[in-house]
Amino acid sequence: MGLFETEAAKALASSAVFLFITVLLMAAAKRISTCIMMFSAQSAVMAMQVLAIARMRHSREAYAIVALVLIVKAAAIPYALFRIVDALKAPRDVSSSTTSAQSIFIAAGLILLSFFAVKPYAGALGVDEAMLAAAVALILTGGFLMVSRKKALMQVVGLLVLDNGIFLAALTTTFGMPLVIEIGVVFDLLMGVFLMGLFAFRIRDTFEHLDVSKLRRLRG
């Protein structure tokens, strides 16, 4: 192994830290745009992880996945979300039902929970414990963001984080799904974002706000 491979392996082993940081910042963030930027950074970190694995395993397919993740998840989806936020002209805060300090305590608790949850499996599967824990933590915090934020757009962001977690779990346990499936999943996600964007516009036009906690009764 050359110097680059050694450094790539070391960077890979410690890259879970960056994912934890993006998750914690998302929990602390007060604006939707900050959350979108964090999602973009998170996707970029994951693309780098795939790249490091591709370098170490000399896999052609993995390079395609790197490009796909970078283009769609780190650029296209955040760009689309920014456009939606601009076009909606709604207040830009996430209107959380918990304060940032509470959210970050909860996110920290979820990270710890995921470490304890993966402990028995990581050894048996022979994979890096921190990476698998990061995957579970992304899934859990994605769910947490979806239930605790009241703005309709934050549900999309939460879903995207959750999907990043599933992607990372697949990456760490089986070194990635086949390319065809990855392409399918990523484009599914892109369509999902567009649909949710349309939905957000409809919610705003019908109810004149984006607060999902107030969607209690039906309207024509």
Add this chain to the structure above:
Amino acid sequence: MTIAINVVQVLMLVLMAPLVRGVIARIKARIQNRRGASVLRPYSDLAKLFHKEDLVPPSASFVFRLAPVVMFAVTVVAAAFIPVLRSSALLGIRGDFFILVYVLALGRFFLLLGAMDGGSSFGGMGASREVLVSTLAETPLLLALMSLAMVAHTASIEKMVLWTTGQDFFELSAVHALAFAAMALVAIAETGRIPVDNPTTHLELTMIHEAMVLEYSGPSLALIEWAGAIKLTVIMALLVGLFLPWGMAATFSLPAVAIALVLWLVKLGGMALALALVESSVAKLRMYLVPDFLGVASALAILAVVFTALMR
């Protein structure tokens, strides 16, 4: 030789502190499209203040005069705990990070006494706000330092720095990343920068530090301002030493020390740039949101301590 370099380190931190403030103010001015004052402006400000008369309110006791002197002395002592050019410090002993934290707290305590002794209502108001901020900032600062101590298996700052120098940058540990995030938030609160406090405002609704020093003038004010600048530099140097110590001189040779000095100045300049960027892009928090801000720091610091157990 060791003693000589250690003394030089302390003198550097004390004498360069106004320059650091000047550089930050200059960078901020540039970001805001102004030309800005010279980077040496804080020195002339200090010189001017030292030549002015020291006005003391008639109701004040000796504590009012004593407070700035104690605060300055204590801050200089704090500078003696920080490794700069080599991983050694003048007062580097076991457990010195506790002393560092509480020496800074002692300085603040005397400033609070002085502020309340001045007799104006602003002094008391600023003091009560400062107590709130510092109480909430103490926990994350100590916890973050403790997590680093636990990772490095040592209780002295210079040994922690030495341990980090021996690590590979690419083997970045979660503990260090979390502790850095927590300490960066605490550093902003401790030194009274935006978004916790604005050092350039005199608006009674928001000021914390300025409200406390409102009654001071002349040499007393100069000592307080200088001590504030030293504190900022000390905390920045502590962050550089704990999280980016690579390049510190391992030997006593002149080239090694010179390289360490240049690298240290570059790192400090980078931190000044980062601080100026944060201050120019973030709005000041409402007073009631400050506990939330420091709560985030506490959560990060607690997570850092827990990770010391998980990573082993």
